Amino acid sequence: MSEMAGRISGRFPRLIRRADPAVVTAFGCILLLLLLGSLYSSNFLSLDYLLQQLKVASFLGVIAAGMMLVILLGHIDLSIPWVMTAGAMMACAAAGFGAVGAALAIPFGVLCGVAFGLVNGVGVAYLRIPSMIVTLATNVVAQGLMVVYTGGFSPQDSAPPAVRWLATGFVVPGLPNAVLVWLAVSGAMVFLLGRTSLGRTIYGIGNSERAAYLSGVSTRRVVMIAFAVCGGLAAFGGILLAGYSSKAAQAMGDAYLLPSIAAVVLGGTSILGGRGSYLGTVAGVILITLLQSILSVMQMPEAGRQIIYGVVIVAMLLFYGRAPASR
Numbered sequence: 001m002s003e004m005a006g007r008i009s010g011r012f013p014r015l016i017r018r019a020d021p022a023v024v025t026a027f028g029c030i031l032l033l034l035l036l037g038s039l040y041s042s043n044f045l046s047l048d049y050l051l052q053q054l055k056v057a058s059f060l061g062v063i064a065a066g067m068m069l070v071i072l073l074g075h076i077d078l079s080i081p082w083v084m085t086a087g088a089m090m091a092c093a094a095a096g097f098g099a100v101g102a103a104l105a106i107p108f109g110v111l112c113g114v115a116f117g118l119v120n121g122v123g124v125a126y127l128r129i130p131s132m133i134v135t136l137a138t139n140v141v142a143q144g145l146m147v148v149y150t151g152g153f154s155p156q157d158s159a160p161p162a163v164r165w166l167a168t169g170f171v172v173p174g175l176p177n178a179v180l181v182w183l184a185v186s187g188a189m190v191f192l193l194g195r196t197s198l199g200r201t202i203y204g205i206g207n208s209e210r211a212a213y214l215s216g217v218s219t220r221r222v223v224m225i226a227f228a229v230c231g232g233l234a235a236f237g238g239i240l241l242a243g244y245s246s247k248a249a250q251a252m253g254d255a256y257l258l259p260s261i262a263a264v265v266l267g268g269t270s271i272l273g274g275r276g277s278y279l280g281t282v283a284g285v286i287l288i289t290l291l292q293s294i295l296s297v298m299q300m301p302e303a304g305r306q307i308i309y310g311v312v313i314v315a316m317l318l319f320y321g322r323a324p325a326s327r
Contacts, residue, residue, distance in 0.1 A: 022268025026283035033290040040297050051176065057289035058182035059241050061282065063256055064263045065189050066233030068281050069226040071264050072193075072206045074273025075124060075131035077227065079116060080234045080260060082142035084253030087113040087235020088159075088242035089146055095160035102160045109239045110232050116142055117231020121224030150250065159242045167243030178240055185233070189278045202226060206273030255302075258309040263288045266312060 037044035070077045091109030095102045123134035193199035204212040242248040267284030269276025
């Protein structure tokens with residue numbers, strides 16, 4: 001018994017040494033925010049409130065998962081806002097074509113996001129356009145297409161019942177479906193980044209694209225796949241958000257661009273690429289969601305929130321820009 005206890009106690013120091021300091025810091029900040037929130041409201045630590053916060057975090061979590069892939073490559077995707085909106089609007093529009101349209105609504109919306117992501121990937125990987133430029137252009141194109149589609153007015157299509165159930169329903173009593181969806185996406189991301197050659201290649205390209213290319217890796221194909229997955233997950237996040245609010249809306253994704261980037265870099269992923277863990281992104285998403293909740297309770301205006309996200313991104317960029325590469 002004492003020998004087993006000694007083995008267990010010996011493992012904890014090794015786990016602590018291996019833990020990413022940024023991830024540990026993010027989880028520490030989560031505990032601090034929970035404590036601060038409990039000072040403002042006694043209901044802040046209630047189970048119902050925490051489940052509601054996880055439900056809200058799941059939308060950002062799905063989007064941040066795709067953003068992490070792109071950032072690990074050393075790129076960035078600024079088309080998230082209107083790719084989200086386009087995916088949600090197209091899913092709701094498809095649902096208007098009877099039972100078949102309703103069944104294909106979610107796949108159709110996600111495929112629209114993948115299409116925008118492929119445009120980004122081709123521009124970055126094959127045309128060698130900086131990701132900031134090509135994704136910003138894609139965002140404007142998606143915005144224009146949706147304005148033409150809606151005539152500049154709020155869309156009349158409502159989210160189909162399946163989408164509303166996926167975003168607000170319950171398969172497991174007490175646990176929102178949106179949280180289960182985020183868990184499924186998280187499991188896929190952990191497997192992709194930790195157990196597949198594609199995941200290892202993404203890290204390798206982030207560290208040095210030239211070295212990855214010289215080692216025989218099809219770097220262009222990997223970059224294109226990463227942007228396509230990012231677009232698909234952004235559209236899926238928009239679809240879930242439409243189900244949560246019962247319909248898609250103009251500019252519904254604008255509030256998710258900076259938080260999705262901030263969640264990734266807060267979790268320890270280097271915005272310069274090549275370093276980061278998905279557990280850190282999960283911590284960053286929860287941290288951003290709790291921060292939004294506290295700022296809302298404090299009645300912080302939206303402009304103030306955007307300033308805070310921008311300061312966080314700049315601070316983390318400065319920190320990781322000086323940190324030695326660990327991979």
